[in-house]
Amino acid sequence: MKRALAAGVALATCLVGCGKSVKVDDAASTPSEVWRPPPGTTWQWQLSGSIDISLAVAMYDIDLFDASDAALAALHAKGIRIVCYFSAGSHEDWRPDAAAFPAAAIGSALDGWPGERWLDIRSPAVRTQIAARLQRAKDRGCDAVEPDNVDGFANTSGFPLTAADQLEFNRFLAHEAHARGLSVGLKNDLDQVGALVADFDWALDEQCAQFDECDQLAPFIQANKAVFHVEYGTDALVTTVCPDANARNFDTLIKKLELDAWRVPCR
Numbered sequence: 001m002k003r004a005l006a007a008g009v010a011l012a013t014c015l016v017g018c019g020k021s022v023k024v025d026d027a028a029s030t031p032s033e034v035w036r037p038p039p040g041t042t043w044q045w046q047l048s049g050s051i052d053i054s055l056a057v058a059m060y061d062i063d064l065f066d067a068s069d070a071a072l073a074a075l076h077a078k079g080i081r082i083v084c085y086f087s088a089g090s091h092e093d094w095r096p097d098a099a100a101f102p103a104a105a106i107g108s109a110l111d112g113w114p115g116e117r118w119l120d121i122r123s124p125a126v127r128t129q130i131a132a133r134l135q136r137a138k139d140r141g142c143d144a145v146e147p148d149n150v151d152g153f154a155n156t157s158g159f160p161l162t163a164a165d166q167l168e169f170n171r172f173l174a175h176e177a178h179a180r181g182l183s184v185g186l187k188n189d190l191d192q193v194g195a196l197v198a199d200f201d202w203a204l205d206e207q208c209a210q211f212d213e214c215d216q217l218a219p220f221i222q223a224n225k226a227v228f229h230v231e232y233g234t235d236a237l238v239t240t241v242c243p244d245a246n247a248r249n250f251d252t253l254i255k256k257l258e259l260d261a262w263r264v265p266c267r
Helices: 069-077 124-140 163-179 190-196 214-222 235-247
Strands: 012-014 021-023 043-045 059-063 081-087 090-092 106-109 116-119 144-148 183-187 202-206 227-232 251-255
Touching: 043 227, 043 251, 059 069, 069 081, 081 090, 081 124, 124 144, 124 163, 144 163, 163 183, 163 190, 190 214, 202 214, 214 227, 227 235, 235 251
Parallel strands: 043 059, 059 081, 081 144, 144 183, 183 202, 202 227, 227 251
Antiparallel strands: 012 021, 090 116, 106 116
């Protein structure tokens, strides 16, 4: 949910607390039961307000911490897949586990997002807490996760993060999610799509049309993996956004920046 105000222009994966790196085979490390949505999967993304569970869609993307147990139970009762959103690359001072992140691993502020700062994704302590969030998602009954802010290397994070650091961290996320039977989406990080498409089960992109970046998501479509795409604005965007998005086989929604229940699907 960060692209609108803060757009960011190794196969080794460090297991949590292990202190060493091990090779991970992408295909072998992905359990066969993990949900892999193809293009054409209908969905809703709602991170604020009371969850409107009335939509006849295949998937809801909701907040890992804020969504109620009742909302999760009601969605599952309807046979809907649940994606749980959390930030993997930033510290949010209002989250219940905020105090568990070491001060030394909390960096520069995210422009336009009060109370939120980039994390040092190289930190073992940070990875321990992110693994705990993935476990929370499993324990709450989420089918999938949407880890946000996985492009700190391309932003002013306060740490000397490299592209290689980001690839390792993002593969860590995918491996740890799959180890818990969770599907996982690649959020933005378009510069690394080619390197990561085999590790992730789908993609979620904000504003690739606005920034003229949608071509970079083609590898997911070519792999028969859904691209859940959002442009922010009013329903007037339908005429300019939807024809191209549909031609690309994206599953595109027009949403408001606050990501409440309002939506206009392109198909």
